Each structure stands twice: as C-alpha cells, then as structure tokens.
Amino acid sequence: MKKGKIEMLAIFFLLTCLLLLFTLFFHHHYMLTSVVFLTLTFIPFFIRFEKKNGSGRELVVLAILAAVASVSRIPFxxxxxxxxxxxxxxxxxxxxxxxxxxxxxxxxAIVSNFFLYQGPWTVWQMYAWGLVGILAGLLKQTFFIETAIGRVIFGIVTGFLFSWIMNIWVVLTMVQNFSIEQVLVFYASSFPFDLSHALSNAFFLLVFAKRWISILTRFQKKYGLLE
Structure with missing residues (x-):
C-alpha cells in the first residue's frame, strides 16, 4: 500500500475514533456532535481532492457518477x-x-436525500458512503477488487459497515442513557436489514462489477481522467 494511502487510512481511523468518543461522551448533544464531526471528517478530504487540480472534464465525470448513484437509490x-x-x-x-x-x-448521499428526505441522518450517510468509497480506493488493484469472490466479500463487509455506522445514529436519537445491552439488542434486531444491504451489494458486484470496471477504466485511459 502506497504511503499516501496509508496516510489517508490513518486520518480516517483517527476521525472514526473521534466519532466514537463524541457519541460516548456527548450523546445528549447529538446535533453538535454531527456538526463537529462533519467539519472534522469532510474538510480534509475535500481539501485533498481540491489539491489534485482536476480538470473540468474530471469534475463532470464525478458529477455524472454521483447523479447515477443518486438516481439508482430512488427506485429501490x-x-x-x-x-x-x-x-x-x-x-x-x-x-x-x-x-x-x-x-x-x-x-x-446529500443529492439523493433531496428526492427522499433530508434530515440529521444525512451527515451520517455522507460519512458512511464516503468511507465505502475510500475503502474501495484503498483496495483497488487488490484481491478484494480485482476478483469476483473478493468483490463479493468486499460488498458484504461494506454493507454491514455502512449499516452499523447508521445504527449509531439511530441509537443516539432513539435511546437516552443507553446501555451496552440496549445497543446489542438494537444491533441484533437490525441484522436482517443489515444483511439485506450486504447481500444486495454482493449481487450487484457479482453481476455488474466486471463490466463497470472495464468501461470506466477504458474511459479513464482514453481521456486521461483522474489517473
């Protein structure tokens, strides 16, 4: 793994630890927690993206992919x-x-919620889906992205990861003075929904990933985008 990727992973790990600390000690101030965490998490990554000095065509490609992702969420x-x-x-x-x-x-996350419904959970969805994108970038050119079985495993893991992060938001908003036992019960009750996300990820990756990677890679090389 390249040095830059290790640094990105270390930064995100640190920010995740800060999130857990906020949720443990400041769960009565949920909105403040969300705003602080939003600032801590998003700014470094958008700054890093800005430093790449992407061309207009590259920004258009990302905007199109974000639009496709947002629209694909609505029918389901x-x-x-x-x-x-x-x-x-x-x-x-x-x-x-x-x-x-x-x-x-x-x-x-934020664009699709304009069609579904915006709320304080949007921040957490931005974080969770942003983390999924980061992990996919970190593991590109590895077993988990380059092989079918690896992609299935990755899809299942990230499906549960996304759902478990969103479960934290639900616990904070639904339960006051929660205990470990209450949290475990809630996570157990949400397991069927978490499994549904994980298996749907595995299905889409198994059926469509190879073709998508081929098309996007060919497009990237042809126009020299985001290399």
Missing amino acids: ASIPSVQPMTFVIIMTGAVFGIESGFVVGALS
Whole structure:
C-alpha cells in the first residue's frame, strides 16, 4: 500500500475514533456532535481532492457518477436496505481512487436525500458512503477488487459497515442513557436489514462489477481522467 494511502487510512481511523468518543461522551448533544464531526471528517478530504487540480472534464465525470448513484437509490427506496448506490460508489473508488470515491459517496448521499428526505441522518450517510468509497480506493488493484469472490466479500463487509455506522445514529436519537445491552439488542434486531444491504451489494458486484470496471477504466485511459 502506497504511503499516501496509508496516510489517508490513518486520518480516517483517527476521525472514526473521534466519532466514537463524541457519541460516548456527548450523546445528549447529538446535533453538535454531527456538526463537529462533519467539519472534522469532510474538510480534509475535500481539501485533498481540491489539491489534485482536476480538470473540468474530471469534475463532470464525478458529477455524472454521483447523479447515477443518486438516481439508482430512488427506485429501490421502498425495498428496505437494498442500496444500488453503494455499488456505484464502490466502482468509483475502485477505478478513480480514494478522493473520487469519497466525493461521490458523500455527494450522492446529500443529492439523493433531496428526492427522499433530508434530515440529521444525512451527515451520517455522507460519512458512511464516503468511507465505502475510500475503502474501495484503498483496495483497488487488490484481491478484494480485482476478483469476483473478493468483490463479493468486499460488498458484504461494506454493507454491514455502512449499516452499523447508521445504527449509531439511530441509537443516539432513539435511546437516552443507553446501555451496552440496549445497543446489542438494537444491533441484533437490525441484522436482517443489515444483511439485506450486504447481500444486495454482493449481487450487484457479482453481476455488474466486471463490466463497470472495464468501461470506466477504458474511459479513464482514453481521456486521461483522474489517473
């Protein structure tokens, strides 16, 4: 793993630790926690993306991918936890890298919620889907992206990861003075929905990933975008 990727992973790990600290000690101040965490998490990655000095064509490509991801979420909104948007975000990170995966993940969350419903959970969705894009970029050119079985495993893991992060938001808003036992019960009750997200990720990656990677990679090389 390259030095830059290790630094990105270390930064995100640190920010995740800060998130956990906020949720443990300041869960009575949920809105403040969300705003602080939004600032801590998003700014460094958008700054890093800005430093790449992307061309107009590259920004258009990411905007299109974010739009596709957002639109793909809407028809499945009535099916609990089936999120084709996650697939598009994974493909973006896998082909175009960490920063692109994060930007498309975070942007898709807020754009799709304009059609569904905005709320304090949007911040957490931006974080969770941004993390999925980062992980896909970190693991590009590895077993987890380059092989079918690896992509299935990656889809299942990130499906559960996204859902477990969103469960933190639900616990904070639904439970006051929560205990470990209450949290475990809630996570156990949400398992069928978490599994649905994980398996839908695996399905989309198994059926469509190879073709998407081929098309996006060919497009990237032809026009020299986001290399």
